[in-house]
Amino acid sequence: MSSPHPNLSVTLVNSTDFTVLPSEVIYRHSNDLISSTYSRSISEPIQPKASQLIKLRSDSSNHVLIIRKSGFRWKKERAEEETKPKKAKAMDFDEKTHLNLTPGETYEIITDPDNPPLPACAHDLISTEIIACLENGVPLHQVWSTTVEKLNPEVVGKRSKGDLYQVYKCDRKNWTEWYKPPSVVNLDPIVPIDSPYRVEVYWRALDRFPGGNADLHTFCVRFSSDDTVKAIKYSNWDGEHSRFSYVPPRLSQENFLESIGSLFSRYTGPKDSQFTNLDSHSRDSDEYDTEWSSIEVLVFSPLPWSTSNYRLFSSQKRSEIFTFLLVNKRLGDLLSRDELQHLFGFVVTGEPWIARFRLHQKGIFGNQWRMKYGKEDHIEPTAEQRALLDGFNSLVGIDRVNNFSDAGDGATPCKAAVELNQLSRYSPIETGSLLPYLQPLYFRNQERSNTLREEIQDYEEDEEDEED
Numbered sequence: 001m002s003s004p005h006p007n008l009s010v011t012l013v014n015s016t017d018f019t020v021l022p023s024e025v026i027y028r029h030s031n032d033l034i035s036s037t038y039s040r041s042i043s044e045p046i047q048p049k050a051s052q053l054i055k056l057r058s059d060s061s062n063h064v065l066i067i068r069k070s071g072f073r074w075k076k077e078r079a080e081e082e083t084k085p086k087k088a089k090a091m092d093f094d095e096k097t098h099l100n101l102t103p104g105e106t107y108e109i110i111t112d113p114d115n116p117p118l119p120a121c122a123h124d125l126i127s128t129e130i131i132a133c134l135e136n137g138v139p140l141h142q143v144w145s146t147t148v149e150k151l152n153p154e155v156v157g158k159r160s161k162g163d164l165y166q167v168y169k170c171d172r173k174n175w176t177e178w179y180k181p182p183s184v185v186n187l188d189p190i191v192p193i194d195s196p197y198r199v200e201v202y203w204r205a206l207d208r209f210p211g212g213n214a215d216l217h218t219f220c221v222r223f224s225s226d227d228t229v230k231a232i233k234y235s236n237w238d239g240e241h242s243r244f245s246y247v248p249p250r251l252s253q254e255n256f257l258e259s260i261g262s263l264f265s266r267y268t269g270p271k272d273s274q275f276t277n278l279d280s281h282s283r284d285s286d287e288y289d290t291e292w293s294s295i296e297v298l299v300f301s302p303l304p305w306s307t308s309n310y311r312l313f314s315s316q317k318r319s320e321i322f323t324f325l326l327v328n329k330r331l332g333d334l335l336s337r338d339e340l341q342h343l344f345g346f347v348v349t350g351e352p353w354i355a356r357f358r359l360h361q362k363g364i365f366g367n368q369w370r371m372k373y374g375k376e377d378h379i380e381p382t383a384e385q386r387a388l389l390d391g392f393n394s395l396v397g398i399d400r401v402n403n404f405s406d407a408g409d410g411a412t413p414c415k416a417a418v419e420l421n422q423l424s425r426y427s428p429i430e431t432g433s434l435l436p437y438l439q440p441l442y443f444r445n446q447e448r449s450n451t452l453r454e455e456i457q458d459y460e461e462d463e464e465d466e467e468d
Helices: 120-135 140-150 161-168 256-265 315-330 337-347 367-373 383-396 401-405 415-426 449-467
Strands: 009-014 025-031 036-041 051-055 062-067 072-074 098-100 106-111 198-205 215-224 229-237 240-246 272-279 294-302 353-365 430-432
Touching: 009 062, 062 072, 120 140, 140 161, 140 240, 140 430, 198 401, 215 256, 215 401, 229 415, 240 415, 256 383, 294 383, 315 337, 353 383, 401 415
Parallel strands: 009 106, 272 353
Antiparallel strands: 009 051, 025 036, 025 062, 062 098, 072 106, 198 215, 198 294, 215 229, 229 240, 240 430, 294 353
């Protein structure tokens, strides 16, 4: 295959230390004679310090190249009057990221010295802090400012809150990259008899773009051993976030603890497992009628005290217990080891809570998607796994995504959706648009936070070594 003629092509040079993906550089041209505009991504990734030849469609068109990778810009060496667009509105044209092309020229991608890209570990830490704010009920309009205040100064650097928002907000990942299942501790029975517990069930509809707009939902119902229940619905409609918490009237009037106990009593499968569910309905990302991306059942309870896991408790609790051990030793081991173990269970109640059960149904693409996304191994559920999940669907009143989100296609709302719609008419729904684009997984534990901070510290130390 012959190469494009140099007079009908331009060369892109990636002078950064990062790979530039095809979706991060858009080539657009317009032809005034036929009033048409054409856009497409570059053909393949541009590796660090590498180049790529871009073929132009016509020498008589207006050509614009747009870089969509946060923290990057075009290196500008021409006079300003040469780089101004011929036909472009000022609000649509940013000279850092938009470039008018001249056939035969070479254009260089560099990191933005005023707002350089964040390392991957910093992206993940910011996302973790945002999720922590959401879990702790921080008002949506305060989430970003609260997140920035909690970050180390080294992460923020000399950026303003707005600059940090710009360099982070376009970082979009598939939901599976954000999903971090909690570590499950094998304890019997699944639902404890002599300690508090809570059961959390999640229904997640992610990576959906019906009509070209993000339509993402997570619905969580928390059942607690103190006979209380709470539901939380969080949605992201094309970047517009909303959160609504309420007590489901129907569930609050039922003996749901008995129903939950009955469901788990019939389950004898593994304590930590996952199976998949094929989406054989949707034909493209614009489809309303999709399968749930993720359905998850989790059981949490306080971690029992033992000498092998004492480091997981707060320093205050450890200090209290070690003081008690010293006093008991001076009294001639007045209390036996078993008596002490039982007593410490009361001292540490409430921290930390650990997962003792997890069952996850992961939605995967069906055969109609395999040409585009490849084939992912399908894991059939066992009869017990299917029965447990179906039991919670029935208990809460959940059906397919389209029956819950009421997104379109005239689907009949399920019981949970009817109740949610009725309550939301008379109660305020918290909304907020000043949030980065983030998949609504929500309410995850923060066990990765310390690891991420260590990664950032290592990254900063490496940067200092390179400067020296």
